Amino acid sequence: MTTSGSTTNPFELWQEMLRKSSEAWSQTAAGFAGPPPFGAYPFGSFPFGAGAGVGANPFAPPFAAADMQQTWQAFFNAWSEQTGKAMSDAPGPQTMQDAQRQWTQQLEAMAATFAETMSTEDFSRMLGKYLEQTLVWQERMAQQANPQIDAALRAYNLPSRSQIDRLFGRIIGIEERLEDLEDELRKVRTELASARRTPATRARTPRSASPETAGENDPA
Amino acid sequence: MVSSAEFMSQVQQDALKSMQRAQAMVDSFVTNPADPPIGVTPYEVIWKRGKTRLLRYGSAETARYPLPYLIVPWLGISRPYVLDLLPGNSMIEYLAQHGHDVYLLDWGEIAEEDKDLGFEEAVFKILPRAIDRAMEASGAQEITLNGLCLGGTLSACYLALNPDGPVRNFVAVVAPINFDEGGMFRVWLDEKYFPADLIVQRYGGLPASLMGAGFKMLRPTLEAQALSALWANVDRPGYVDSFKAMSKWANDFIGMPGRFFGQLSREMYGQNRLLSGEFTLNGRTVDLKRIAQPLLVAAASQDYIVPAPAARSLIDAVSSADKEFVELPGGHISVFSGRQAHQTLWPKIDEWVSARSA
Numbered sequence: 001m002t003t004s005g006s007t008t009n010p011f012e013l014w015q016e017m018l019r020k021s022s023e024a025w026s027q028t029a030a031g032f033a034g035p036p037p038f039g040a041y042p043f044g045s046f047p048f049g050a051g052a053g054v055g056a057n058p059f060a061p062p063f064a065a066a067d068m069q070q071t072w073q074a075f076f077n078a079w080s081e082q083t084g085k086a087m088s089d090a091p092g093p094q095t096m097q098d099a100q101r102q103w104t105q106q107l108e109a110m111a112a113t114f115a116e117t118m119s120t121e122d123f124s125r126m127l128g129k130y131l132e133q134t135l136v137w138q139e140r141m142a143q144q145a146n147p148q149i150d151a152a153l154r155a156y157n158l159p160s161r162s163q164i165d166r167l168f169g170r171i172i173g174i175e176e177r178l179e180d181l182e183d184e185l186r187k188v189r190t191e192l193a194s195a196r197r198t199p200a201t202r203a204r205t206p207r208s209a210s211p212e213t214a215g216e217n218d219p220a
Numbered sequence: 221m222v223s224s225a226e227f228m229s230q231v232q233q234d235a236l237k238s239m240q241r242a243q244a245m246v247d248s249f250v251t252n253p254a255d256p257p258i259g260v261t262p263y264e265v266i267w268k269r270g271k272t273r274l275l276r277y278g279s280a281e282t283a284r285y286p287l288p289y290l291i292v293p294w295l296g297i298s299r300p301y302v303l304d305l306l307p308g309n310s311m312i313e314y315l316a317q318h319g320h321d322v323y324l325l326d327w328g329e330i331a332e333e334d335k336d337l338g339f340e341e342a343v344f345k346i347l348p349r350a351i352d353r354a355m356e357a358s359g360a361q362e363i364t365l366n367g368l369c370l371g372g373t374l375s376a377c378y379l380a381l382n383p384d385g386p387v388r389n390f391v392a393v394v395a396p397i398n399f400d401e402g403g404m405f406r407v408w409l410d411e412k413y414f415p416a417d418l419i420v421q422r423y424g425g426l427p428a429s430l431m432g433a434g435f436k437m438l439r440p441t442l443e444a445q446a447l448s449a450l451w452a453n454v455d456r457p458g459y460v461d462s463f464k465a466m467s468k469w470a471n472d473f474i475g476m477p478g479r480f481f482g483q484l485s486r487e488m489y490g491q492n493r494l495l496s497g498e499f500t501l502n503g504r505t506v507d508l509k510r511i512a513q514p515l516l517v518a519a520a521s522q523d524y525i526v527p528a529p530a531a532r533s534l535i536d537a538v539s540s541a542d543k544e545f546v547e548l549p550g551g552h553i554s555v556f557s558g559r560q561a562h563q564t565l566w567p568k569i570d571e572w573v574s575a576r577s578a
Contacts, residue, residue, distance in 0.1 A: 023520040057572070097234065100448070100451075100452060104445070104448060107441045107444055107445050107448065108441075108445075110441050110447070111442075112439070114439075114440050114441065115404070115439075115524070118404060118407075118408075118437065119404050119407050120402075120407070121410070122412050123407075123408075124407050124408050124410050124414070125412075125413045127408060127413070127414075128408075128410070128412075128413025128414045128415060129413070131415050131418075131419070132418060134413040134424050135415060135418045135419065136418070138422060139418075139421075139422060142422075165332065165333065168333035168411060169333070170332065172270060175269070175270055176345075179269055179349075183349070192387075209483070217550060
């Protein structure tokens with residue numbers, strides 16, 4: 001394998017490889033325009049090629065592509081710097097134990113630089129926008145697909161997702177009412193048992209019951 | 221500088237060691253790929269409410285202390301069996317063997333139908349009932365409450381709203397209280413950018429897949445580090461079983477209910493309302509100053525999910541006269557389920573609670 005430059009140090013070769021792959025990744029990322037809106041391209045007319053959809057796509061990322069490139073470039077620079085420092089402190093890969101130690105140091109350096117990069121506001125913004133785009137796109141997909149799915153389920157006499165959701169909601173409600181009734185019954189039983197034992201003393205209600213809890217047990 | 225003979229000797233030793241490790245890896249993951257039995261401490265389900273269960277480990281006969289010890293773990297995120305991971309490596313087993321009558325509140329597998337479960341239901345409906353059932357089963361008048369992670373936050377809310385309740389002692393382990401110190405989650409869940417409402421609207425909560433992605437993103441190199449450590453320790457007795465059990469648990473995520481996630485991201489991580497005294501539930505302000513029980517707060521020094529300062533703030537926020545803070549070695553999970561926990565956190569809890577359980 002040939003690489004640019006005259007270096008033979010494996011670490012420098014590794015760095016060079018990372019640099020090139022990060023550049024390639026950033027270039028690809030710069031052309032990424034987010035998922036297209038459902039139905040934006042009629043069948044067979046999707047414009048292929050990096051960045052082909054940019055401009056025409058209303059779902060294009062609201063953050064500048066350069067931000068993403070800068071964020072990741074900063075990450076790789078920081079990682080290379082920290083790893084280089086870890087490598088220069090290490091005794092050299094003379095034995096497998098040393099190699100393992102160096103690998104652990106590299107992982108720790110990588111973790112530190114990941115943490116540094118991902119705790120920035122830029123990363124938070126990028127993450128938020130990516131999630132938002134994906135969710136909006138999924139929602140549109142669902143809105144278009146759900147009526148057809150519901151119709152298909154109806155044709156087979158099967159309940160739809162929303163019907164099952166409603167059913168679960170009702171079951172949970174019934175379960176809650178039963179629980180309230182059970183609580184009331186327990187209280188009455190405790191009071192009865194206590195009254196039988198010591199007629200003059202009033203039974204203690206559960207001490208953990210907050211005013212809200214006590215109130216919610218009353219029939220609506 | 222080593223001589224060439226020494227160097228060759230070292231290389232031979234390393235090669236032999238590597239072959240032994242490779243053989244151990246094949247034995248452990250190819251020949252015997254089965255997971256070890258997890259969560260084997262016997263228990264009895266003493267109460268159920270929907271998916272929520274209250275489990276009792278041990279019995280009144282085996283308990284030396286009169287106070288039941290109720291563990292309230294996090295709501296959603298992952299399963300609580302990490303508290304009873306393997307025989308000999310289980311917080312529940314340890315406490316039960318040391319004479320505590322241990323109960324665990326298992327929130328169950330959260331899904332879309334639980335979207336309305338929030339702080340209110342947990343604090344006003346589930347916790348009081350679980351406490352009553354545990355006291356009833358033990359025949360006790362009081363209880364020790366142990367909140368873990370977000371279970372500690374929920375328990376703190378319960379105690380602040382029920383200062384005269386039957387809780388004698390409160391143990392909060394890696395429980396976030398000061399969300400301004402909430403680490404990377406604090407940055408990622410920034411209200412300005414994070415579409416919490418859209419997620420809840422789309423999925424009814426935070427789905428397990430997103431939960432898993434979020435936690436793995438916190439420490440992207442964690443799995444590589446774990447595998448690297450496995451290679452170095454594969455021939456240590458018990459290491460592979462612990463690795464398998466922990467790997468199984470660490471990839472077994474569950475979702476978080478929509479209402480709870482909304483409150484957590486907006487009011488806790490977004491505005492830090494619990495610590496500032498502005499958090500309200502059903503119209504009542506959750507004032508942490510009303511907590512006066514003896515309090516033990518434990519944090520982990522390498523915790524990047526709930527950094528130690530986020531947990532420590534509870535100490536200053538309460539009015540308890542008897543309170544103690546300990547920062548122990550370990551991460552968010554390993555502090556209570558790692559191999560070192562039986563020398564650090566578990567004996568600390570046992571000693572602290574025993575002294576206050578007479």
